[in-house]
Amino acid sequence: MSFMAAPGAEEEEGAAAAGQIHLPAEVDWEMLDKWRFFVLGAALFSGVSAALYPAVVLKTRLQVAQPAPPCLRAAASILRHEGPRGFYRGFATSLAGTVPARALYMGALEATKSAVGTATLRFGVPEPAASAAASAAAGLSAAVAAQVVWTPIDVVSQRLMVQGSAAAAAAAKYRGGVDAFKKILFSDGLRGLYRGFGMSILTYAPSNAVWWASYSLSQRLIWGGIGYHMGGGELRPGHGTVVVVQGISAAVAGGASAVMTMPLDTIKTRMQVLDGGGERMTIGRTVRSLLREGGWGACYRGLGPRWASMSVSATTMITTYEFLKRLSAKDGFL
Secondary structure (H helix, E strand, C coil): CCCCCCHHHHHHHCCCCCCEECCCCCCCHHHECHHHHHHHHHHHHHHHHHHHHHHHHHHHHHHHCCCCCCHHHHHHHHHHHHCHHHHHCCHHHHHHHHHHHHHHHHHHHHHHHHHHHHHHHHCCCCHHHHHHHHHHHHHHHHHHHHHHHHHHHHHHHHHHHHCCCHHHCCCCCCCCHHHHHHHHHHHHHHHHHCCCHHHHHHHHHHHHHHHHHHHHHHHHHHHHHHHHHHCCCEECCCHHHHHHHHHHHHHHHHHHHHHHHHHHHHHHHHHHHCCCCCCCCCHHHHHHHHHHHHHHHHHHCCHHHHHHHHHHHHHHHHHHHHHHHHHCECCCCC
16 A cells, blocks of 8 residues: 555555555645645654664764774773763754755655656556655655755764764864864865765665655555455554554665665765775775775675664654644645
């Protein structure tokens, strides 16, 4: 079952082997109060980011460590030497970029999803395929739009994240996000702030496409399984049940996306954080360095924290996102 199609199409496609499932109507782009959507979204997602930030710091430290310590030992080391604040290095910078990046992301996501979903259905594409295509295209366009803002924020915040670790011992010391921004701009120019931009697109664009397509497919499979086991009759699930299914689907999608794109994320992080000894950090040089350190397994350093972070983040984000859309619906649409 998908939330991308119109309610009528969903109900027709939602008939499982022996039961009919009627899902609540989707809140699409045209139904949203855009001002409320972006303002409430900034507040809600800032809170979610704060809760999940320590896992991102741990993942980043593991990706740049040479050699990488076990996950729990790395976490204990941060706590012992830097205290709880060590898990929030660069958070203020990251939060400052979250608001415009999320606004671009959500705007591109909803606009593309609505446009592609309508177009594919008009061309006679079956609803399940149209839903998956719309979700993948929306994730792709949203990732590209957000990276215009997010890449410089990522570069600065990740430099701050690893500051104090052995991997960054020889790197410049920054007094905060603004100081890091100035020093990077002075030493490397605008190009330094967009270091790894191409790799970010190669990481996040397929990651988002995989995530949204997997999310749509997972929901369809779960609702199909529920319909199969109903044995007859009709089911009109409440919003609480729908949120549970969305959360499970999001966790599955987050885990799948984390595993599939982990090597790309490791390469991107190293390109953005490590100095390179005066030489330019290229994709080829970064890959060769990783292979020398630990073979292909080195590309999966930090997989545990990233998998956990993306799965929990996905569950939290999607339930928050669907809640946000209902809060932001124009009067009279729900």
